[in-house]
Amino acid sequence: MVKTPETHSQSTENKILEAAKKVFILHGLEGTSMQQIASEAGINKSLLHYYFRTKEKLFDAVFTYAFHYIVPQMEGILSSDSGINDKIERIVTEYMDMLSENKFIPAFILHEINRNPDRLYNIMQKSGIKPEMFVNQFVNEIQQGNIRPIDPRQLIINILSMCIFPVAARPLIQRIFFGNNENAYRQFLEERKKVVSEFIIQSIKP
Amino acid sequence: MVKTPETHSQSTENKILEAAKKVFILHGLEGTSMQQIASEAGINKSLLHYYFRTKEKLFDAVFTYAFHYIVPQMEGILSSDSGINDKIERIVTEYMDMLSENKFIPAFILHEINRNPDRLYNIMQKSGIKPEMFVNQFVNEIQQGNIRPIDPRQLIINILSMCIFPVAARPLIQRIFFGNNENAYRQFLEERKKVVSEFIIQSIKP
DNA sequence: TTTAATTTTGACCAGTTGGTTAAACCAAAT
DNA sequence: ATTTGGTTTAACCAACTGGTCAAAATTAAA
Numbered sequence: 001m002v003k004t005p006e007t008h009s010q011s012t013e014n015k016i017l018e019a020a021k022k023v024f025i026l027h028g029l030e031g032t033s034m035q036q037i038a039s040e041a042g043i044n045k046s047l048l049h050y051y052f053r054t055k056e057k058l059f060d061a062v063f064t065y066a067f068h069y070i071v072p073q074m075e076g077i078l079s080s081d082s083g084i085n086d087k088i089e090r091i092v093t094e095y096m097d098m099l100s101e102n103k104f105i106p107a108f109i110l111h112e113i114n115r116n117p118d119r120l121y122n123i124m125q126k127s128g129i130k131p132e133m134f135v136n137q138f139v140n141e142i143q144q145g146n147i148r149p150i151d152p153r154q155l156i157i158n159i160l161s162m163c164i165f166p167v168a169a170r171p172l173i174q175r176i177f178f179g180n181n182e183n184a185y186r187q188f189l190e191e192r193k194k195v196v197s198e199f200i201i202q203s204i205k206p
Numbered sequence: 207m208v209k210t211p212e213t214h215s216q217s218t219e220n221k222i223l224e225a226a227k228k229v230f231i232l233h234g235l236e237g238t239s240m241q242q243i244a245s246e247a248g249i250n251k252s253l254l255h256y257y258f259r260t261k262e263k264l265f266d267a268v269f270t271y272a273f274h275y276i277v278p279q280m281e282g283i284l285s286s287d288s289g290i291n292d293k294i295e296r297i298v299t300e301y302m303d304m305l306s307e308n309k310f311i312p313a314f315i316l317h318e319i320n321r322n323p324d325r326l327y328n329i330m331q332k333s334g335i336k337p338e339m340f341v342n343q344f345v346n347e348i349q350q351g352n353i354r355p356i357d358p359r360q361l362i363i364n365i366l367s368m369c370i371f372p373v374a375a376r377p378l379i380q381r382i383f384f385g386n387n388e389n390a391y392r393q394f395l396e397e398r399k400k401v402v403s404e405f406i407i408q409s410i411k412p
Numbered sequence: 413t414t415t416a417a418t419t420t421t422g423a424c425c426a427g428t429t430g431g432t433t434a435a436a437c438c439a440a441a442t
Numbered sequence: 443a444t445t446t447g448g449t450t451t452a453a454c455c456a457a458c459t460g461g462t463c464a465a466a467a468t469t470a471a472a
Contacts, residue, residue: 031236
């Protein structure tokens, strides 16, 4: 049987992707060597090039994955028929949960956004994310007088900021405010879900 | 005259620091090579090692500088006798101004926070920044009933988030919302100063 | 069992990495 | 004019960089 390039051994390819994910997200594209990834995966360096011809191609695969994590499908929540306050609370909660479970991704993405903006932008385009969906949602609510007039883009960035930043800056904040106690910070992030929701809802009251 | 190690040629040392600052902030510690810095400074690679023995030492010098930018002395504003709303507006405005002028620093710092948290924490300690100052300020206002009860740490992080994130994620946001038009984003950040201030003030009303 | 295709490996490549060293350079002091 | 000191440079180092290649090992088809 003639295997197409896509028929690569599933297990090895997965091992590589898992290892690459781990190392790339910790050190970024430039800070990571193919040897590090190979070692992490417990395989030969040549095998990396056999599965993903170049470092860039391997990175793209991992990056696409990481991105789909940080900008997931929120369509379900948005298109539900609950009120705006309810939607905000659900989005904030689910988003912060996801970020807490992938705590190295935010800083990684922010770094790569600045290193190669177009790469991320292209991946985002392909992912089918439509920012207008979020914008329209808020425009409607403003027109109906449910929230006060505010530039929807500003509001979206406010929400994203308050969810992403405390995870991206976690190692420092954890040291400053919580004596580097990991559980204390986890608890803090847990409470924060409610805090951020209330903060936003309170600030957009008509 | 016997020159002490501190008597290094001011001009060369400055050239190096300027070049290192530029390259480090763009590429991070691991993404930067000594040769890049030497070329940027228009000097020999050996000369780098002559002035700053190792890459780490040079990085520390630059990093300390960058950090003093992002956590500047806000004591003046805090200790003034204006009302809390006024203080918030001034802090947000001045902080966002500074960030806009140093737009690569936020992502750089966030990256290095995750790469080597202790380095940054130590530098912060030495810088004399006292987080309690900010905390106490809000505790007082809450006790006096000027703002609603809220964990001061949450409030501080809310403010920092909304100021820092839009600069750190700038290249992507600029593409998504403004067709990569730099002036449009600058304008957006300009308006944002007011938006964030109002957003915070509105959300902490008693 | 032979054949054919895929998977894995180690040796190797030219270029780069951070860092060292000794010699050259240069201004000022003697 | 020579010595002295800091400054700058080119040559060099071992280790590592991303990447290639041909041969070996494995697997599956005939």
